Amino acid sequence: MTTHVHQFICLKDNFGVLVHDSGSGATASIDAPDADTIIAAAAEKGWELTDLLVTHHHADHIQGIPGLKARFPKLRIAGPAKEAARIGALDFPLAEGDYARVGEIAAHVIETPGHTAGHICYWFAEDEIAFCGDTLFALGCGRVFETPLGVMWDSLSKLADRLPGEAGIYCGHEYTQANARFALTIEPENSVLKNRVEEINRLRAAGRATLPTTMALELAINPFLRAEQPEVQAAVGMMGADPAAVFAELRTRKDHF
Numbered sequence: 680m681t682t683h684v685h686q687f688i689c690l691k692d693n694f695g696v697l698v699h700d701s702g703s704g705a706t707a708s709i710d711a712p713d714a715d716t717i718i719a720a721a722a723e724k725g726w727e728l729t730d731l732l733v734t735h736h737h738a739d740h741i742q743g744i745p746g747l748k749a750r751f752p753k754l755r756i757a758g759p760a761k762e763a764a765r766i767g768a769l770d771f772p773l774a775e776g777d778y779a780r781v782g783e784i785a786a787h788v789i790e791t792p793g794h795t796a797g798h799i800c801y802w803f804a805e806d807e808i809a810f811c812g813d814t815l816f817a818l819g820c821g822r823v824f825e826t827p828l829g830v831m832w833d834s835l836s837k838l839a840d841r842l843p844g845e846a847g848i849y850c851g852h853e854y855t856q857a858n859a860r861f862a863l864t865i866e867p868e869n870s871v872l873k874n875r876v877e878e879i880n881r882l883r884a885a886g887r888a889t890l891p892t893t894m895a896l897e898l899a900i901n902p903f904l905r906a907e908q909p910e911v912q913a914a915v916g917m918m919g920a921d922p923a924a925v926f927a928e929l930r931t932r933k934d935h936f
Contacts (some may be wrong), residue, residue, distance in 0.1 A: 682784050682806045682847070686888060687720050689713040692853045693719060693739055694890065696810065697728075698781055698803075705729045709801070709810045711712065711794065712739050714746025727751070730781050733797040734812030736765040739765050742922040750794055750849030754889025759790075761797030773799060775779075786810075789841060791811065793831025794821035800838065808847040808891070816850045819858035820903040822934065828927040832906065835878030835926075839904055855889035861936045865902040865914045865929070872900040902929050 681702035689695040689712035696709040698718060707730035708717050721728050728751045730752050733741060736759075746767070748754050759778045760772030773779060775790040779801055791814040797820075801810045813821035815838055816830075823831045828857035842848075860877045866872055875896065898904050905911045906925035912918045915928045 682803065682808075685720060685724055685726075686849065686890065687716070688853065688888075689716045690739060694849065694851060694853060694888070696849055697721060698732075698784075698810075699726050700782035700784045702784075703782030707732050707779075707781040708747065709813065709849070710720075710734055710740040711743030711747055714743035714750070717743060717747060720752050728754060728861065729755065729797065730779075731756045731758075732779050732781075732786070732801055732810070732853065733766055733769070734800065734810065735759060735795040736762040737795065737813070740812070741766055745841050753916075754769075759799045761790075761792075762795065775799075789837065791815075791834035791838065792826050793834045794825075796825040802846075803843065803886075806847065807843065807845055809838070809842055809894075810849045811851075813827065813851045814838070815848060815904075816852065816895070817848070817855040817857055817889055818862050818901050819933070820901075820930070821851075821853055823930060827931055830928040831930070832923045833928040835904055839894065839898060842894045844893065844898070846894045847891040848894060848897065849891050849923040853888060853890070854867075855892075856883050859891055861875060861933050862900060863913055864904050864936075866905075869900060869910075871896075903933075907912065 683699040685697040693712035699706045706726040757771035760774045763772045777788040786803045789800045794813045805915045875877045906922040
């Protein structure tokens with residue numbers, strides 16, 4: 680295996696992630712929350728940053744670009760073509776079905792609008808790892824800012840259909856503990872959820888990250904992926920409703936939680 684992932688906290692609760700291909704020596708940062716922290720993490724690992732894979736245009740995901748470019752002048756920057764004008768400096772605008780390459784490894788680009796209109800995720804199929812930015816969180820999903828709520832449901836459903844259960848899921852923020860509190864209001868009797876919450880609390884008490892998660896685990900406990908499940912529909916008083924409408928109710932409740 681030539682792919683190595685190093686995850687660390689940037690800013691307050693953003694995840695910084697480096698993906699290293701030991702075969703070629705190439706290293707990518709997933710998003711750029713903070714240049715100094717990313718540069719220090721790369722130096723700690725002895726990796727030279729060659730690529731930046733951007734998921735969406737929000738400032739806490741791109742504000743480190745100038746600092747990274749200054750430190751690594753040959754840095755290749757890839758990101759969503761639909762947000763190129765808002766990100767700037769994209770060497771490789773990417774759309775659904777494209778590949779983002781890091782040395783000898785490659786990620787499928789999956790368009791997942793909702794949090795922003797042009798958000799994309801990166802799926803390294805051979806390594807079974809996905810970087811989902813602010814679309815899918817452990818036990819949650821991103822706020823929906825730029826599209827109708829149903830668009831985010833479609834994007835989450837696409838990820839659920841496209842990614843295998845064993846896929847390792849990396850997300851943009853350490854929001855898991857807060858998301859768990861909301862999830863318990865929807866499915867307080869879900870035994871898998873209760874066990875996961877205990878694990879999350881132990882990890883956070885020890886100062887450890889709650890990610891990566893897996894798609895199989897999220898399908899079992901993440902309310903935003905479970906809008907089709909009778910127990911979730913019953914919890915919000917919408918038995919038999921369109922799952923997109925159930926999702927919209929869940930996301931609205933979370934916005935005010």
